[in-house]
Amino acid sequence: MKTKPKTSRKRRPGAGRKPGSTKYGEPTRVIRLPESLHRQALELLAARLAPKIGDDIAEIRVPYPDAPVSERPLFLSRVAAGFPSPADDHIEQRLDLNEYMIKHSAATYFVRVKGDSMIDAGIRDNDVLVVDRSVTARVGSIVVAVVNGEFTLKTLGRTKAGQPLLAPANSKYATIELRDGMSFEVWGVVTGSVRKFR
Secondary structure, eight states, rough: OOOOOOOOOOOOOOSOOOTSSTTTSSSOOOOOGGGGGHHHHHHHHHHHSSSOOOEEEEEEEEEOOOOOEEEEEEOOOOSSSSSSOOOGGGGEEEEEEHHHOOOOOGGGEEEEOOSTGGGGTTTTTTTTEETTSSSOOTTOOOEEEEEEHHHEEEEEOOOOOOOOOEOSSSTOOOOEETTTTTEEEEEEEEEEEOOOOO
C-alpha cells in the first residue's frame, strides 16, 4: 500500500496572531500543571494584570471556593440591647453568612477599606466590603471603579451635563469628574459590609 509523502504546508504571510497582541502584551506559551495548582496560577495572573490598588482600598480578595457551610442561629427577637433567650422557640432559622452575603459567588470578591473617604455612607476604615461584578451599577450605587488604571471606592453619580462622576462620602475629599481621555470602568457594586468590633 502506497502512502502519500507528507507535504509541508506553507504559512500564509501575515497569518496568525501578531506578536504582543494578547491581553498579556507579549508572546504566550502553553503549559500543563496539576489541577491542585490551577487556582493559585489564576490568582497570580489576576494579581499581575489587575489595576493598581488606590488610596481608599487596602486589599482585594476572592471568596474561598466551596467554603464549608457554617450556620449559626438567627433569633426571632429583635432587641435594642441585651441578648435573647436561647430557647428554641426564639430561633427563627439557621443563618450561613456565605449564603446571606454572597448571591453570585463566581462574580463576587471582597475589598478591605483603607481610610475614611466613605465614612458618611457608613463605611469605615478596615471594613470588608462584598462586591458583586454581576450587579448593574446605577446612579447612587457604591462601586469599586478603575480610573486611569487605579482602583477606587466611591458613589457613582452624574454631572448636570450627564457625564459620570465618582463622589466620596466625606466632604474632606474631592469628587472625581470623568472627562474625555480618562479611562474608567466599574469593577463591581458594593452589596454588603462586614465589620469586626474586637
